[in-house]
Structure formats: structure tokens, C-alpha cells
Amino acid sequence: METPATLDIHPDNAIVWRDDALYLLDQRALPSETRFVVCNSAADTAKAIKDMVVRGAPAIGVTAAYGVLLAARERFRADAGDWRRGLAEDLDLLAASRPTAVNLFWALERMRRLIADLDQLDPVPALLSEAERIHVEDIAANRAMGDLGAALMDNGPTDIITHCNAGALATGGYGTALGVVRSAHAAGKIRRVYADETRPWLQGSRLTAWELKQSGIPVTVQADNVAASLMARGEIGWVIVGSDRIAANGDVCNKIGTYALAVLARHHGVRFMVAAPTTTIDLSVASGADIPIEERAADEVLACAGVRMGPDGVDAHNPVFDVTPAALVDCIVTERGVVEQPDAEKIRRLMAGA
Ligand code: MRU
Numbered sequence: 119m120e121t122p123a124t125l126d127i128h129p130d131n132a133i134v135w136r137d138d139a140l141y142l143l144d145q146r147a148l149p150s151e152t153r154f155v156v157c158n159s160a161a162d163t164a165k166a167i168k169d170m171v172v173r174g175a176p177a178i179g180v181t182a183a184y185g186v187l188l189a190a191r192e193r194f195r196a197d198a199g200d201w202r203r204g205l206a207e208d209l210d211l212l213a214a215s216r217p218t219a220v221n222l223f224w225a226l227e228r229m230r231r232l233i234a235d236l237d238q239l240d241p242v243p244a245l246l247s248e249a250e251r252i253h254v255e256d257i258a259a260n261r262a263m264g265d266l267g268a269a270l271m272d273n274g275p276t277d278i279i280t281h282c283n284a285g286a287l288a289t290g291g292y293g294t295a296l297g298v299v300r301s302a303h304a305a306g307k308i309r310r311v312y313a314d315e316t317r318p319w320l321q322g323s324r325l326t327a328w329e330l331k332q333s334g335i336p337v338t339v340q341a342d343n344v345a346a347s348l349m350a351r352g353e354i355g356w357v358i359v360g361s362d363r364i365a366a367n368g369d370v371c372n373k374i375g376t377y378a379l380a381v382l383a384r385h386h387g388v389r390f391m392v393a394a395p396t397t398t399i400d401l402s403v404a405s406g407a408d409i410p411i412e413e414r415a416a417d418e419v420l421a422c423a424g425v426r427m428g429p430d431g432v433d434a435h436n437p438v439f440d441v442t443p444a445a446l447v448d449c450i451v452t453e454r455g456v457v458e459q460p461d462a463e464k465i466r467r468l469m470a471g472a
Contacts (some may be wrong), residue, residue, distance in 0.1 A: 127152040129286035133180055133253065135246070138314040142172045142185045145287060156422045158190035160208035167215035167222070169321070174288020174400055175362040178257050179221030183249040186229040187214045192239045195416030201241060205233070217410045218439050220363040220372060220400040225252055250426040256290030259395040259453035260297040267298030267358070267393050267451040273305045276355025277347055281314045282373035283325035283390075284360025285392065294393040295330060298451065303335045310336040312354070316373060318418045318436065330442065339345040342375050349386035361450075363392040368460030370394075370445030374437055381447040392442075393451045401469060406441030414438050428435055 125134060125141060132143035135219055140157040154216030155165045155171045163185030166172055172181045189208035194201040209226055216222060232248050233241065271433070278299065282288075293300065302308045311330055316322035323339045330337040338349065348354060357379050363371040370376070370392050375401065383390040403409055414436045420428035450457045452470060457464045 120324050124179060125154055127226070129332055130291040132287050133177060133186060133290065134249065137287070140181070140188065142166050142181065143287070144171050145173055145325060146170060147285075148324055150278055156406075158188060159192055160185050160211055163188060164211045164215040167212070167374075169197065169359045171319070174285075175219035175360070176289040176294065177287065178216060178219045179225035179397060180249075180253045180256055180290045181450065182212050182222050183225045184214075184253045186233075187242065187245040188251050189296075190233070190245050194241060195345055196238065202233070210240065210472060214220050216412060218362050219398075221395075221397050225396045228252065238260065248375075253290045255398070256395065257292055258457075259290035261301075261398075262453040263294060263393050263395065263451050264292065264297040264301030266453075266456055267368050267391060268302035268305050268307060269358060270391065270449060270451070270456060271358050273409060275307055275309050277310045278308055278356045278358050279312045279314065279348065279354055280326060280357070281322065281342075281359050281379055282316045283329070283374055285323040285326060285329040287325050287329060288360065288361055293318045293371040294395065295328070295358045295391075296326065298358055298391065298393045299330070299335065300333055303333075308335070310338060312345075312348060313337055313339050314342045314375065314379075315339055316375065318422075319438075320423075321373070336430075339430065345379055346386075349382055349388050352386075354386075356389050356391055358391045358393065361392050361398050362439055363403070363409050364392070364394060364399045364450065364465070365403045365406050366401045366465055367400075367405045367408075367462040368447060368457070368465050370442045370444070370447055370450070371406055371409045371411070371439050372442065374440050377440040377442045377446075380442040384446050387449045390405060390442075390446060391449050391451060392447055396452050396454055396469065399452070399469060406443065409441060411440070412438050 134141040141154040278467035286295035313326040326415040418433035444460045
């Protein structure tokens, strides 16, 4: 691990290609410590994704694209005449790093298609350009979603709730849900963001609060179970979240606890917005029931900040995503447009309009 003095510590600068290596701002340590993890191989990159040095669906996709570049460079250095040999195993290693965020598989497939078309001897320049293109396109998509999402917020300056971290850290930069928050706050439409702390990994209190503070947006952290009574007070206009995978029928998979928020929002007449690029939409899964839900270690639940809380010898249930049925979603904001009251036909039309 190292942090070159020349790297800015900023949420928009969490994935950096510098000096022929990939630098990832270590999200396990934020906000108390700011350091980068350096990746020089596919194995380094897969480990960084698996261990959640980098997390959030679009950020995982961007990182994996750089991981493919690192894999091809290693293979080329080992055998310039036959650099494709063994590369499929490197891509499989990257694909096995996390199961739910579909942007990972989307990015690997895009890099794989480019590799199939390459005929020049050294693959590195073309793969670096493609990884950088994926990175830049993700930021542009987030900015477009920011504008579209903010334009939907026509119910006056309001407080909002967000869950987990769908910000710059979770993407190539700017953020999906927090991109909408940044644009809407700049337009005077958001007074305050309530950030669910997001047990057990605390993406909300550690990452979202840090990001929003850096952007000068008023933020209040709350325990996840406060949302119902907060909504009952009538001051929340929107719940705004990101997604790790959206099924063909508009069901939305996101951080565990999102479904509960959507149920609460419907009960209290609060609107529920999902901001996600089209790279998060997976037409190959008919509904949310077909999305693989990652289970992580019981220790993440039984401990807090490394301190054991639960008794030894008990089990813990740690599914890290859930599925919100499309019927509870008021709008899905993508870079290609907004889908209100999503269903299979509207999602099909959005994707066909590419
Ligand atoms: O387990 P994580 O931290 O990778 O889960 C991330 C989330 O659920 C995010 O909210 C989601 O990926 C949207 S990211 C823009």
C-alpha cells in the first residue's frame, strides 16, 4: 500500500491510473485514514474488489476494466508472441470477485470484445484507452443522471434520505444517487440529506457522510431504523438510491435495507428514485428473483469496527443486497432518460433506444 504525494485525496479521485499502475482509494479505511492501494496485476485488482477496497457497482466495473489491462500487460511481458494464452483465466478471476454488481460483468464483456478484435502485437495501448473510455463514460453518465434526476424534484426544497453509498466513491466519479443529490442541491432543491448508516459495513456513515461533507452538502447520519419515524414527520420529499443490478422488469437490486425504505416510502407518500446508468440494467434476468444475492461473512454483522459484539458461537445472516419490486419504484433515472413507474415494456424501450 502506498499513497504518492501527488495523488489528491478526493471522492472524485478514487480510481486513478498513474505511473503504469492502478491506484484505488482504500474505502475500508475511510474516513479515519486516507490511503491508496496499488494494483499491478489482475490478481491484485480482483483482491481489491473482493476485499472492498473499491465497492459500488459502477466503480467495480471501471476497476475491472483496468484489471483486464493489467492482466494483458502481465501476459504480454511473459510471452509477447502469445499474450492471449491464460488471459481467459485472469478474466474469470476478476469475474469471481463479487457476484451481484452487474457492471463488473458488463465491463469484462466489453474488454473481452475488444481483445477479440485486436491484431496488433502489444495490446496495452488499446486496452488502456478502452478502460479510460469506460471510466470517462461513467462520469458523463452520472452527470447526465444528475441533471435528469434533479429536474424531477419539483416538490420544493426538501430533505431526502439516501442509503449506502452511491456517490463518487461508488462510481467513476460524481455518483449516481449522490450525483442527483449534488445537482439538486446546486439547484436549491435539497435542504438536507439523511444518510442511513448502512449496517453492517457502514457505507453511509463512513463514506456518504464524508463525500457530502466534502461537497458542502448538509448531511445527518442516522441509524437505519430511524427512517420510518423520520418519514412520519412529513419533511422527507424523496428517497434517492443507486442500484447494483436492475432486472428486465424494473425490479431493483441494491444494498440490503433498500427494500424496507421503499415500503416505508410508499406508506408515507414519499417518492422513491433510483439513479443508475444503463450499464446496471441486466436484460438477461427477467426479474429480481433471478439476481444472485451476495452473502458475506457473519463477522461483519457480529462485530463493529473490528470489535466483537455478538457472543461467540452464534450465527449471523448477512445478505448484502435485497430486491425492491418495480411496483414500489417511482422512477429509474438513467443517462438515456427517466423511466417512471418502471415495467418490462418501458425498460425494453429504454434499452432499445440506444
Ligand atoms: O456492497 P457495496 O458497498 O458494493 O454495495 C454498493 C451499493 O449497494 C450501492 O448503493 C450501489 O452499488 C449503487 S452504486 C452507485
